Amino acid sequence: MNVPLFDLKSQYPAIGDEIRHAVGRVFDSQQFVLGAEVHALQEEIARYCQTKFAVGCASGSDALLLALMSCGIGESDEVITTPFTFFATAAAVARLGARPVFVDIDERSFNMDHEHVEAAISQRTKAIIAVHLYGQCVDMNPLVEIAAKYGIPIIEDAAQALGAEDRRRRAGSIGTVGCLSFYPSKNLGGVGDGGMLITSDADHAKRLRMLRVHGEGKKYHHDLLGINSRLDELQAAVLRVKLPHLEDWTRARERKAQRYELLFTNDGLREHLRTPYSRSDGRHVFHLFVIRVSANRRDALREHLGAHGVGNGVYYPVPQHLQKCFAYLGYQTGSLPVAESAAAETVALPIYPELTDAQQDYVVSTVAEFFR
Structure with a gap:
C-alpha cells in the first residue's frame, strides 16, 4: 500500500x-x-x-x-x-x-x-x-x-x-x-x-x-x-x-488524530514515540500530525516508512538560528536546545480528511513493525 x-x-x-x-x-x-x-x-x-x-x-x-x-x-x-x-x-x-x-x-x-x-x-x-x-x-x-x-x-x-x-x-x-x-x-x-x-x-x-x-x-x-x-x-x-467545507474537513482531521492516538496505544507504541500534545483550552486543527522519537532512530524510521510506501516529512530539520544565512546572528549549536532536539526527533505522518481507516491502520502497523 x-x-x-x-x-x-x-x-x-x-x-x-x-x-x-x-x-x-x-x-x-x-x-x-x-x-x-x-x-x-x-x-x-x-x-x-x-x-x-x-x-x-x-x-x-x-x-x-x-x-x-x-x-x-x-x-x-x-x-x-x-x-x-x-x-x-x-x-x-x-x-x-x-x-x-x-x-x-x-x-x-x-x-x-x-x-x-x-x-x-x-x-x-x-x-x-x-x-x-x-x-x-x-x-x-x-x-x-x-x-x-x-x-x-x-x-x-x-x-x-x-x-x-x-x-x-x-x-x-x-x-x-x-x-x-x-x-x-x-x-x-x-x-x-x-x-x-x-x-x-x-x-x-x-x-x-x-x-x-x-x-x-x-x-x-x-x-x-x-x-x-x-x-x-x-x-x-x-x-x-x-x-x-473547511469545518467538516477540520473535524475529519480531528477524528483521524484521535484514531491515531488509539491505534498507537493499542499497538503498545507509547514507550517508543510521543504523539502530538493538544491543549485542553484550545483547538488543534492538525495541519500536521507530528510524532517524536529518539534522535538516533528518527532517520531510520523515516527510511523504513519510505521503503514501505508511507509518506512522511520533517518540519523542520534545521532550526532557524542554525541556518547558514543567519550565521551573522551569532547563535551556535546548543543555543536553543529544545528547538534543536525537536528538529532531530520529529517526523510527520499522513493526515488529511480523506485518509481511510485502512490507510491509517497500515501507517501504524508499519511504524510498529519498525520498533519490534
Missing part, C-alpha cells in the same frame, strides 16, 4: 464541478486581480477568523512581510520569534533590515515558550511574531500581557492554523495582525500561492490595502513604499468553493 503524506487528488472529486464553475465565472468576468471574488473572500475569511478586516495578498510569506511593514519594522529593529518554524517567518524580518531574536520552544507543543520572551526584550524590540505551528495556537495570554506591558505589537503567523483556537479565540484574531497562507497543501489550500492578512485594527487594514499595491492611496498616488502582492481572482474563487 502507498499512503502519501498529502493527497490533494482525493479531495478534488467531491468539489471538482464547483471549482470548474467558479473558475469559469472568473474567465467570463475577465477580471483577474482584486475583483469581486477577492472582495467576497476577504469578507468570508474575516467572519470565519473573528476579525473585522481581511486583506488578500500573494502568499503567506508576503503576508508576514506586509504585516511587519505595517508595524513599521525596519533597519536595526529587533523582532522576537521562534527558531522552529518555516524559513519565511525569520526571513521577512531580515529582509526589512531588522534582526530576528529567537527564543526557545515549549517541549510539548513545539510553539514559542512565553517564559523566555520577556528576557529577550530590549530597547530595539519592535514586535513579536507568534507562530502557531502544526495547527495549534501558541498560549497567547502571557504573550498578550508581555506585549501590552512593553507596547509591542504581536503578529500571528497562522499559516498552519486556520481555524485553530486559543480559549475560543481564532488563530490570527488575538494579536495586532494575523497572517494566513493558502498554499495548496494547507488545510484551506488554493491552486497556487495565496495569502491573507486579518486584523480588527482599521488603521492597519487601511495601511495593508495600500502596501499590497505599491503603497497606493489612489491610483498612481503613492503615500507609502509598498510592494506588489495581490491575491488573484482565480485563487479567491477556488478558495470560496473550499471554505464552506
Whole structure:
C-alpha cells in the first residue's frame, strides 16, 4: 500500500464541478486581480477568523512581510520569534533590515515558550511574531500581557492554523495582525500561492490595502513604499468553493488524530514515540500530525516508512538560528536546545480528511513493525 503524506487528488472529486464553475465565472468576468471574488473572500475569511478586516495578498510569506511593514519594522529593529518554524517567518524580518531574536520552544507543543520572551526584550524590540505551528495556537495570554506591558505589537503567523483556537479565540484574531497562507497543501489550500492578512485594527487594514499595491492611496498616488502582492481572482474563487467545507474537513482531521492516538496505544507504541500534545483550552486543527522519537532512530524510521510506501516529512530539520544565512546572528549549536532536539526527533505522518481507516491502520502497523 502507498499512503502519501498529502493527497490533494482525493479531495478534488467531491468539489471538482464547483471549482470548474467558479473558475469559469472568473474567465467570463475577465477580471483577474482584486475583483469581486477577492472582495467576497476577504469578507468570508474575516467572519470565519473573528476579525473585522481581511486583506488578500500573494502568499503567506508576503503576508508576514506586509504585516511587519505595517508595524513599521525596519533597519536595526529587533523582532522576537521562534527558531522552529518555516524559513519565511525569520526571513521577512531580515529582509526589512531588522534582526530576528529567537527564543526557545515549549517541549510539548513545539510553539514559542512565553517564559523566555520577556528576557529577550530590549530597547530595539519592535514586535513579536507568534507562530502557531502544526495547527495549534501558541498560549497567547502571557504573550498578550508581555506585549501590552512593553507596547509591542504581536503578529500571528497562522499559516498552519486556520481555524485553530486559543480559549475560543481564532488563530490570527488575538494579536495586532494575523497572517494566513493558502498554499495548496494547507488545510484551506488554493491552486497556487495565496495569502491573507486579518486584523480588527482599521488603521492597519487601511495601511495593508495600500502596501499590497505599491503603497497606493489612489491610483498612481503613492503615500507609502509598498510592494506588489495581490491575491488573484482565480485563487479567491477556488478558495470560496473550499471554505464552506473547511469545518467538516477540520473535524475529519480531528477524528483521524484521535484514531491515531488509539491505534498507537493499542499497538503498545507509547514507550517508543510521543504523539502530538493538544491543549485542553484550545483547538488543534492538525495541519500536521507530528510524532517524536529518539534522535538516533528518527532517520531510520523515516527510511523504513519510505521503503514501505508511507509518506512522511520533517518540519523542520534545521532550526532557524542554525541556518547558514543567519550565521551573522551569532547563535551556535546548543543555543536553543529544545528547538534543536525537536528538529532531530520529529517526523510527520499522513493526515488529511480523506485518509481511510485502512490507510491509517497500515501507517501504524508499519511504524510498529519498525520498533519490534
